[in-house]
Amino acid sequence: MSLDDKRLFRSDLKVNIYAARLIRNVANLRSLCKNGEKFCAVVKANAYGHGVAEVVGILRDEPVDFFAVANIFEAVYIRPLIRPEQKILVFEPLNLATSREHIGICAQNGFHCAVSCIDAAQYLCRCLAGTDKRLNLHVNIETGMGRLGIEPAMAATLIDIIDSSKNLNLSGVYTHFATADEDDLSFAYEQIENFNRFLDTSGIKGRKDVIVHAANSAAAMKLPEAHFDMVRCGIAMYGYYSRSQRKPPVELSPVMELEAPIVHLKRIPAGRSVSYGRSYFTTRDTLSAIIPFGYSDGYSRAFSNAACVRIGEKFAPVMGRVCMDQFMVDVTDIPSAKVGDWVTIIDSDHKSPAGIYRLADIAGTICYEILISLHHHLMRVVVR
Ligand SMILES: *Cc1c(COP(=O)(O)O)cnc(C)c1O
Numbered sequence: 440m441s442l443d444d445k446r447l448f449r450s451d452l453k454v455n456i457y458a459a460r461l462i463r464n465v466a467n468l469r470s471l472c473k474n475g476e477k478f479c480a481v482v483k484a485n486a487y488g489h490g491v492a493e494v495v496g497i498l499r500d501e502p503v504d505f506f507a508v509a510n511i512f513e514a515v516y517i518r519p520l521i522r523p524e525q526k527i528l529v530f531e532p533l534n535l536a537t538s539r540e541h542i543g544i545c546a547q548n549g550f551h552c553a554v555s556c557i558d559a560a561q562y563l564c565r566c567l568a569g570t571d572k573r574l575n576l577h578v579n580i581e582t583g584m585g586r587l588g589i590e591p592a593m594a595a596t597l598i599d600i601i602d603s604s605k606n607l608n609l610s611g612v613y614t615h616f617a618t619a620d621e622d623d624l625s626f627a628y629e630q631i632e633n634f635n636r637f638l639d640t641s642g643i644k645g646r647k648d649v650i651v652h653a654a655n656s657a658a659a660m661k662l663p664e665a666h667f668d669m670v671r672c673g674i675a676m677y678g679y680y681s682r683s684q685r686k687p688p689v690e691l692s693p694v695m696e697l698e699a700p701i702v703h704l705k706r707i708p709a710g711r712s713v714s715y716g717r718s719y720f721t722t723r724d725t726l727s728a729i730i731p732f733g734y735s736d737g738y739s740r741a742f743s744n745a746a747c748v749r750i751g752e753k754f755a756p757v758m759g760r761v762c763m764d765q766f767m768v769d770v771t772d773i774p775s776a777k778v779g780d781w782v783t784i785i786d787s788d789h790k791s792p793a794g795i796y797r798l799a800d801i802a803g804t805i806c807y808e809i810l811i812s813l814h815h816h817l818m819r820v821v822v823r
Contacts, residue, residue, distance in 0.1 A: 446815075446816075447816045448816055448818060449736075449816050449817055449818060450818045451699065451700060451731065451818075452697075452698075452699050452731070452732060452736060452816075452817045452818060453697070453698045453699070453781075453817070453818055453820050454488075454489070454490065454695055454696075454697050454813060454817050454818065454819045454820065455695065455696045455697075455698065455787075455820050455822050456489055456490060456493050456494070456497070456694055456695060456819055456820065456821050456822065457692075457694050457695075457696070457787065457822050458497045458821055458822065458823050459823070460678060460692040460693070460694045460787075461494065461497055461498070461676065461677070461678075461694045462497065462498075462501055463692065464675065464676050464677070464678055464691050464692060464694065465478065465480065465498065465501055465502075465503065465672075465676055467689050467690055467691065468656075468659055468660070468670070468672050468675055468676065468689065469502060470689075471659060471660065471663070471670075471689060472659075472666060472670060473666065476666055476668060476669060476670065477504040477505060477650065477652075477668060477669035477670075478502060478503055478504055478505070478669070478670060478672070479503075479504065479505035479506070479507050479528060479652070479669050479670065479671040479672070480494075480498050480503045480505070480506050480507070480672065480676055481506075481507040481655075481671055481672060481673030481676070482494055482495055482498075482506050482507065482508060482513075482517065482673075483507065483508050483509035483513060483530065483673070484509065484811040485811065485815060486677075487673060487674065487677050487807065487810045487811055488695070488737070488810040488811045488812065488813040489677060489694060489695055489810070489819065490819030491513065491516065491517060492517075492520060492819075493819045493821050495517050495520045495521055496520060496821070497821065499520065499521045499522050499525065503525060504525065504526065504669070505525070505526045505527065505528050505551070505669065505671075506521060506525060506526075506527050506528070507527075507528040507529075507530060507671055507673075508527060508528070508529055508530070509529075509530055509531055510529060510530075510531045511529055511531070511541055511544065511545060511550065511552075513529075514527045514529050514545075514548070514550050515544065515548070518548055526549065526551055527548070527549075527550050527551065528550075528551045528552075528553075528577065528611075528671075529545070529550055529551065529552045529553060530553055531553065532552070532553040532554050532555040532556070532559060532579065532587055533545065533552050533553070533554055533559055533563060533576075534555075534556075534559045534562075535558055535559060535562050537559075539566045542563060542566045542567065542574070543566075543567075543570075543572065545574055546567065546570075546572035546573060546574040546606075547572065549575065550575065551575040551576070551577055551610050551611060552574065552575065552576055552577065553576075553577050553578075553579050553587070553613075554576045554577070554578055554579070554597070554601075555578075555579045555587045555588055555589055556589055556597070557589075557593065557596055557597050557600065560576070560597055560600040560601055560607070561600060563576075563604075563606075563607060564600065564604045564606065564607060567604075567606035567607070568606065570606065572606055573605075573606055573607070573608050574606060574607055574608065575608050575610035575611075576601055576607055576608065576609060576610060576611075577610055577611030577612065577613055577650070577652075578594060578597055578598060578601070578609065578611070578612050578613070579613055579614065579615070580594055580612060580613065580614045580634060580637055581614070582614040582630040582631075582633035582634045582637070583616075583617055583626060583629060583630040583633060584614070584615045584616065584617045584630075585617065586615070587615075588614065588615070591633065591636070591637040591640075594612075594637060594641065595640075595641055598612075598641065598643075609646075609648075609649055610648075610649065610650060611649060611650040611651070611652060611669075612638070612641075612643050612649055612650075612651050612652075613650075613651065613652040613653060614630065614633075614634045614653045615653070615655065616630055616653065616654075616655060616657070616658050616665070617630070619654070619655055619657035619658040619661065619662060619665075620655075620656075620657035620680070620681035620682060624661065624662070627658065627662060627665070630653075631653070631662070631664060631665050634653060638651060650668045650669050651667040651668045651669075652667055652668060652669040652670070652671060653665045653666075653667055654666050654667075654670040654671065654672075655670075655671055655672070655673065656672045656673055656674045656675035656676070656680075656681065657675075657680070657681055658670075659671075659672050659675065660675060660680075660688040660689055661688055673807075674806065674807060675689075675691055676694075677693070677694050677695065677810065678691045678692045678693035678694045678695075678787070679691065679693065679789075679795060679796075679806050679810075681805060681806070681807070682796075682805070682806075683789065683796040692787070693786075693787040693788065693789065693794070693795065694787070695785060695787060695810070696783060696785060696786065696787040697783070697784045697785035697813065697817070698781045698782065698783055698784065699730050699731055699732045699781070699782055699784055700730075700731070700778075700779050700780065700781055700782065701728045701729065701730065701770075701776060701777065701778050701779065701780050701782060702729050702730070702731045702778065703728070703729040703778060704726060704727070704728055704729075704770070704776065704777075704778055705726075705727045705729070706724065706725070706726060706727075707721050707724070707725045707726075707727050708721070708724055708725075709721050709722060709723050709724055709725070710722075712759070713727065713758045713759035713767055714743075714758070714759030714760040714761075714762065714766075714767060715759070715760045715762065716759075716760050717759075718743060718744055718759055718760055719744055719758045719759035719760075721758075723771065724771070725758075725769055725771050726769070726770050726771045726773075726774070726776070727758060727767045727768070727769065727770070728750075728755065728767065728768050728769075728770045728776055728782070729765055729766075729767055730748065730765065730766055730767070730768060730782055730784065731764060731765055732764070732765070732766065732784055733761055733762045733763045733764040733765050733766060734761055734762075734763055735763045735764055735814070736764070736813070736814050736816070736817060737809075737812035737813040737814050737817075738761055738766065738784065739761070739798075739802045739809070739812065740760065740761050741801055741802040741803065742757055742761050742766070742798065742801055742802065743757060743759065743760040743761045743766075744756075744757060744758070744759065744760075745757065745801045746793070746797070746798060746801055747768070747792050747793055748768055748782045748783060748784050748793050749782070749783040749786050749791065749792075749793045750770065750773050750776055750780065750782050750783070751773075751775075753772065753773050754792050754793065755768040755769055755770050755772075755773060755776075755782075756768060756769050768782070785798070785809075795809050795810065
């Protein structure tokens with residue numbers, strides 16, 4: 440246990456990160472790419488809960504050209520952890536509320552920053568005027584995501600502003616899919632068409648120095664025509680399709696496994712209630728194991744009376760409500776269970792009843808949200 444670090448750390452709650460699987464997933468995704476296509480590893484949200492320092496530490500030695508983060512705070516954090524020639528793409532667009540200081544930091548560090556509107560580009564020009572700084576910008580084109588992105592009809596003006604400023608450099612042009620992970624890809628094809636129309640009219644395809652990109656994990660796997668110059672993969676790198684697949688387009692292995700020890704065993708007679716709200720009653724003499732993990736660590740209350748954990752080869756169901764720092768599982772049928780035994784709370788197997796897909800189903804959400812909920816204070820352990 441290290442107490443010199445001011446950050447709170449729980450070394451008894453282990454998130455194992457299997458380096459070889461992460462590397463293999465990246466290689467499998469890269470194998471879908473054409474020669475010369477760049478690979479952008481999306482490591483926002485603490486690398487989807489896997490631990491950004493750990494993930495970046497593994498991927499710095501792999502064929503990763505870009506790391507994408509949500510904001511410049513994450514960018515500043517990972518800059519010293521990656522190779523100098525690896526680039527950082529920041530998704531949150533620079534805007535009128537971004538401070539001059541932060542804009543300077545982006546330019547100095549060579550960050551590639553999204554920009555989504557004309558006002559923002561003019562502001563960036565003003566902020567950097569008279570300096571010798573040069574800021575790399577990626578223009579986000581609205582093709583159907585309905586989030587950020589400039590309307591294609593306005594994008595030429597934005598690009599002109601960038602091209603006519605000696606402090607701004609047009610490094611990329613991109614868009615983002617709203618439905619690439621769905622079975623029905625018709626809207627994704629419409630978005631590709633909108634994007635291609637923009638690329639053709641703007642002449643961007645002829646500019647070799649501008650990186651054109653669009654594909655998230657789902658599009659990288661299913662829409663080769665959406666790859667352009669670079670793919671941006673998040674969820675697939677960590678071993679998941681955005682939803683469980685019957686016929687996976689490429690082999691992916693879950694990179695993470697989450698474990699905690701049993702801290703207490705308790706015999707409960709039949710007919711007693713367990714945990715807050717009395718939502719569970721024992722129907723037999725029950726052996727209950729207490730796991731020191733709760734919704735404050737990222738284990739949703741939605742898992743109450745619904746999820747299970749793996750102990751060795753067996754599965755034990757959650758009894759009663761998940762508490763803030765604890766939950767109980769029924770280990771009556773696992774009589775060998777002892778205090779100190781490691782319990783697998785998140786299994787690294789797509790089909791496991793304690794796997795991410797099952798947990799996401801129970802919580803009525805997507806696997807992304809289960810992964811990113813895992814708190815920073817859990818210890819990430821890189822398994823080589
Ligand atoms: C998060 C994000 C991605 C990665 O999406 P996945 O589905 O996890 O592959 C790609 N592009 C943008 C703009 C994103 O915000």
